Amino acid sequence: MMGLNVLEIAAAAMLLLLTTVRINGQDTDDACSPGKAAGSAITWRRSSDDCSTAVMCLLGRRVTYTCPDGMVIGAGLTDCVPIGSKLDDCSTVGNGKRTSPCKPGTTEPDMSNCAKYSECVQLPSGNATMETMECPYPLLFDKKSRKCEPFKDIVCTSGQTVPKSPCDYEANQCSGASHCVPCSVRHASCSGLPDGLNAWAGREWSPYYVICDEERVTMQMECKGDKITSVFHPVKKECVEFDNKIIFGR
Template identity: 35%
Template sequence: MATWFTVCLILVCVLGKSLSQTAPKCKMFGIFEIIPKDDCTGWYSCVWGQPVEMPNCQQGSVFSRSAHVCVPINSIDDDCPLHERVITTSQSPLTVEEQCRQDKSAIIPHPTECQLYYNCSVNYTYIPRYFEQHLVECTYPKLFSTVTLKCEDFDTVNCGNRRETKSGCGYRSLQCPSAHCVPCFIRVPSCELMPDGINPHPERKWSPYYILCKKERFISQEICPTDEEGRTQLFSPETNLCTRLDFISREHGGLMNNCTGKKDGANADDFGRCDRYAQCRNGKFINIVKCPSGLVFDTAERKCVFRKDACAPCGGKQGCSMSERKVVLRVCYKKQNIVLPNFV
């Protein structure tokens, strides 16, 4: 008997020489047990209460915790918790209803769409439009993880063969449920093919609205702040910045002065604002400049002066020459969008 016991001890020592420092503990002495490795590459076999490391699975295979054999990665029997399972419609011969009857709390990934899953505990009295019984959708832009069986941040989920939807309008819950609904592409514009960061709203260009994108996903819609005078600013697709109306052309809803045919330097504001003037160069608008407080722009002197020293309509100066009055008339008529011949 002693000799047999000695042989067993020698066998355990020989087999146990391949144990790693993180080898698991066997539950009971003399009980056969298989313990899968944490990294799913193989398993330990308990021999006389001692874990013995067995040969690893072949490349492309993992050890199944339920079947206790090596199986192909992403196969139906691949239950490694480190892997996202590739879901296909042929994995289970049972329908969703049949699976839910077997387990009323089951969570089942949707076979083809990565943001969808079935929750057997969800029972709709009235099934929402675009949905079916037990079907649940992650909040955009989250995706459903087959590892945690929960909705997770999209950049942490591997969808496998399931379709990964980047556009919010690919999510069923964001579709219009009825008439008189703001279209999805307005509420949740697409960021596909757009860089990370701020971008023009694709459906509201040259408006106060712009969007924030991350990895081609719409994150939020933002609105430009007002300028220092409390006026609305528009988001320019040309500069990708919130821009004052004075620097946006009229065709895009701005108040940019037209410098065509004007002299270089200071010129009267096209919109009759006396407290500022437009700077032009080579027929192009350069800047809009506000006069110091208490001063107005005089079209004759082409500079900011006290109101009493400026010609009408911005000032009360008497005895303005005909050329001065013609310049003033031209500014006033432009306010009414009436084109006059060039007096100069």
């Protein structure tokens, strides 16, 4: 079903403006002045107070247009769409008015994953929508501060997934990208390992090792020597000089 195009209505309204007729009782204001609207005859945004209303700037005048009953302005569109359709991203408040779903910058915890959250993002159209975000490894999202915080300070909600390995975070996955080195090759894991220094699983007897804290990788390290080749001893848990007898038993 095609919606009603707001800008088509605006074009007709502009003809009225050219005859200096006031529309919806709105005069020029600071938010819609000739200087701020320079270079564009028509600019518009969906009202944050009522999704069925568009606020338009026509030749320096602020004009409002309201969709017909049963319709709202769709997300990122200049069309009125049916309430409840897939393009209707508005929510209903107590008085029945349908409003934009969020205030840009606000955040909400993701109840399925302790490292994820939703943030209200401003769209180029002027509308706003909630988008799923993820904390940088190894941070988790704090439902009290509404920010990503050190994992030691967070108490996750029962039922939430609590990621520990770098590869548990989507940001470290290849996500279908071509020529991407797998996460397990790029990042070490402390899963099942004690706190402190540990050999990099899969790279034992190499120069590479990790520092673990509550099964999180806090640092990926490398043994380095000025003149000798050093490797990390998985039992002694220290860097030692490379020696075939120690590693291969001969």
